[in-house]
Amino acid sequence: xxxxxxxxxxxxxxxxxxxxxxxxxxxxxxxxxxxxxxxxxxxxxxxxxxxxxxxxxxxxxxxxxxxxxxxxxxxxx
Numbered sequence: 739x740x741x742x743x744x745x746x747x748x749x750x751x752x753x754x755x756x757x758x759x760x761x762x763x764x765x766x767x768x769x770x771x772x773x774x775x776x777x778x779x780x781x782x783x784x785x786x787x788x789x790x791x792x793x794x795x796x797x798x799x800x801x802x803x804x805x806x807x808x809x810x811x812x813x814x815x
Contacts, residue, residue: 741804743787744780746773748795755780758789778803 742758753773754763762782767773774790781788785804793797
């Protein structure tokens with residue numbers, strides 16, 4: 739089974755938290771910051787990546803809360 743990442747994306751009512759592959763939002767929030775809190779909690783529970791999109795829909799950031807196959811060089815022990 740493939741883990742599906744969590745995305746925070748623009749929504750007509752603010753910002754939505756969506757699990758990859760789904761079209762329906764898990765939750766909708768007034769601000770991106772509120773959506774990020776919810777998305778981060780879900781990504782940590784599912785041990786997947788949290789992908790943050792900007793107003794234009796393009797990816798602007800991502801954070802991995804699972805087993806990252808490509809950790810940053812400055813974070814390797």
